[in-house]
Amino acid sequence: MDIDASYSFGRRGEEMEDVWDETLNLETKFYQEGYADGHAHGQLHGLYEGRELGQEKAWEVWEEVGYMEGFALFWVDMLAAGEDAGKGRSKDARAISHARQLLALIETFPTTNPTTAPATSATATSASAAPATPSSSSDQAPSSESAPALPDQGDTEPDLILLLSSIRARYKLLCSSLGVRPRLLAAAGKDGSSGAGVENDGDVQVVVQTEGVVQEIEGPMKGVDTRMLRY
Amino acid sequence: MDSDDDWLEAGPSNQGSSADPLVEQEYQRLATRYTDAGYREGITDGKLTTLQEGFDSSFAASVPPSRRLGQVRGQANALLAYLTRSTPGTSSARASTSMSGPVYLAELVEAARELVQDLARVKRVQVLSRDIERERHEQEEHGGEDVFELEPTEEREMEGLEDALGSLGQKAKANGSDEVREGQLLDVFEYRLKALKGRLRA
Numbered sequence: 001m002d003i004d005a006s007y008s009f010g011r012r013g014e015e016m017e018d019v020w021d022e023t024l025n026l027e028t029k030f031y032q033e034g035y036a037d038g039h040a041h042g043q044l045h046g047l048y049e050g051r052e053l054g055q056e057k058a059w060e061v062w063e064e065v066g067y068m069e070g071f072a073l074f075w076v077d078m079l080a081a082g083e084d085a086g087k088g089r090s091k092d093a094r095a096i097s098h099a100r101q102l103l104a105l106i107e108t109f110p111t112t113n114p115t116t117a118p119a120t121s122a123t124a125t126s127a128s129a130a131p132a133t134p135s136s137s138s139d140q141a142p143s144s145e146s147a148p149a150l151p152d153q154g155d156t157e158p159d160l161i162l163l164l165s166s167i168r169a170r171y172k173l174l175c176s177s178l179g180v181r182p183r184l185l186a187a188a189g190k191d192g193s194s195g196a197g198v199e200n201d202g203d204v205q206v207v208v209q210t211e212g213v214v215q216e217i218e219g220p221m222k223g224v225d226t227r228m229l230r231y
Numbered sequence: 232m233d234s235d236d237d238w239l240e241a242g243p244s245n246q247g248s249s250a251d252p253l254v255e256q257e258y259q260r261l262a263t264r265y266t267d268a269g270y271r272e273g274i275t276d277g278k279l280t281t282l283q284e285g286f287d288s289s290f291a292a293s294v295p296p297s298r299r300l301g302q303v304r305g306q307a308n309a310l311l312a313y314l315t316r317s318t319p320g321t322s323s324a325r326a327s328t329s330m331s332g333p334v335y336l337a338e339l340v341e342a343a344r345e346l347v348q349d350l351a352r353v354k355r356v357q358v359l360s361r362d363i364e365r366e367r368h369e370q371e372e373h374g375g376e377d378v379f380e381l382e383p384t385e386e387r388e389m390e391g392l393e394d395a396l397g398s399l400g401q402k403a404k405a406n407g408s409d410e411v412r413e414g415q416l417l418d419v420f421e422y423r424l425k426a427l428k429g430r431l432r433a
Binding site for chain 2: 026027028030031032033034035036037038039040041042043044045046047048049050051052053054055056057058059060061062063064065066067068069070071072073074075078111112113178179180181183
């Protein structure tokens with residue numbers, strides 16, 4: 001009887017545990033199902049929102065750079081004729097030299113986000129980690145994304161800011177040697193009377209950098225559903 | 232005694248079984264709560280895995296058209312500046328082009344100014360390609376609502392304002408079906424610029 005009693009008691013305990021396990025499992029199961037659905041949906045939104053941001057930034061940076069490029073191209077075209085004919089004046093010669101230097105600088109300005117390669121590999125790893133448990137893949141995604149991008153971060157980011165500001169400076173030199181008022185957009189960005197303008201110029205470059213995007217969005221992203229990130 | 236029994240047996244006889252509506256209710260509550268929590272975390276993590284990829288690919292694709300429009304704008308503005316440089320004798324520019332008089336110059340200036348103004352009205356969304364995939368997704372999953380609303384910034388507010396003002400002026404363009412955009416739009420402007428430059432040299 002004693003044995004029987006303890007046996008039945010043991011059984012009861014196991015049953016109780018099973019019930020608890022099942023409840024816990026149920027919670028985990030629901031969570032994982034929700035996570036998988038959300039992750040799939042989030043991947044789509046990340047893609048769309050990334051694209052939108054990419055368009056915004058490409059437009060912001062390259063419309064301005066393109067403008068300065070077109071401006072320089074036109075003047076090289078116009079003034080070179082006079083230069084060849086030998087009737088170029090010293091002022092025109094200076095303008096041409098500014099314009100050519102401006103064009104050379106623009107040639108070196110990157111047309112793609114410099115961290116493209118690491119970013120794609122990060123996407124690949126997190127995609128392969130998708131079937132893993134939610135906690136492990138959520139740990140993995142941000143770290144794998146930020147780690148490989150780090151090395152070139154230090155080199156390229158200041159270079160881009162520097163390059164853009166030297167392009168703008170050269171453009172202004174060209175303008176003043178021509179006696180032409182520089183475009184308002186560039187003028188506002190450079191000697192910006194408002195602090196916002198200056199700040200904004202910095203932002204442009206930060207966001208072109210992968211790290212800038214990933215780091216800066218992380219804060220506002222937390223717990224954010226479909227709202228977009230600020231940077 | 233009866234009332235005590237009533238109290239004890241207040242629930243239906245299947246209390247605690249799977250057919251108990253309370254159990255069902257609790258199950259649903261649990262399901263909703265944990266599924267939602269998982270979904271919320273999942274969507275955030277999922278976003279992070281593709282955000283960069285989307286940014287990089289669209290950045291690379293958007294640079295050439297943005298640059299082209301910028302170039303046309305820059306050239307058109309330079310052309311206008313060239314034609315209207317006020318300082319007399321600053322350059323051989325006007326003298327060297329064989330213009331047949333002030334009337335011709337005025338016409339040219341007018342055409343250049345018009346081009347500059349038309350170019351200034353061009354908006355980003357007209358030049359860069361639409362995200363058809365995203366538009367379809369918005370239609371199908373979110374009832375056509377713009378769920379991707381970005382954090383408002385000064386620039387975005389300006390764009391929105393311009394859109395609103397623009398649509399007041401020209402309702403015909405609202406359906407956008409016959410709107411000239413992207414590569415075609417750039418072609419048109421580049422053609423107009425080229426024609427102007429040709430007239431300058433003539």
